[in-house]
Amino acid sequence: DIVMTQSPDSLAVSLGERATINCKSSQSVLYSSNNKNYLAWYQQKPGQPPKLLIYWASTRESGVPDRFSGSGSVTDFTLTISSLQAEDVAVYYCQQYYSTPLYTFGQGTKLEIK
Amino acid sequence: EVQLVESGGGLVQPGGSLRLSCAASGFTFSNYWMSWVRQAPGKGLEWVANIKQDGSEKYYVDSVKGRFTISRDNAKNSLYLQMNSLRGEDTALYYCARVRIPATQYDAFDIWGQGTMVTVSS
DSSP, X not given: OXXXXXXXXXXXXXXXXXXXXXXXXXXXXXXXXXXXXOEEEEEEOTTSOOEEEEETTTEEOTTOOTTEEEEEETTEEEEEESSOOGGGOEEEEEEEOTTTTSOEEOOOEEEEEO | OOEEEEEOOEEEOTTXXXXXXXXXXXXXXXXXXXXXXXXXXXXXXXXXXXXXXTSSOEXXXXXXXXXXXXXXXXXXXXXXXXXXXXXXXXXXXEEEEEESSTTOSSSOEEEEOOOEEEEEOO
């Protein structure tokens, strides 16, 4: 099984500042034949289901603000919020879909306002 | 509007059974792989099971193999999860989720329901 490990577990950032969340996979999620990283990021606000933000490690889902960006490759990935807004307070999860059907998620990173 | 609506959760004793349902609308349900994902109270996300668009392939996380059965009825635009021999560790909010692109399981989940709560307790 591919284990996804996020860091940090929680993060407090001032409004307007940059927030960075890391995700590391226990093995590569890069499929060499198409050069795609099978990695997604989700945002979950209290009492709501997860919302897809990023897929293929760096492609923003339609409607997601451009302050959200994803980067990284192979085993190391980052979600960056360039200028934190109050509505970005949430728990963020990374997920690999390389070794389907066994999709695995990171443990989550709780993002708060400092 | 593309939507998934779960139902069927509730309180059940250990060893009991429940059948969850997920009603899909706003898209061609029969074209998509579908999954169940659960979230224990205060915990993270765990994929539980998925099913191919025609129901010919089904997969499960090890912890539910032999106890849970995923199925679908494309004529009714519905996904199901039959849960037997329930344990305390199955207590969670159960979401149904759609894979983003038709006819593949190798993609992210773009549509999620609001979830239905299953509590296993005596």
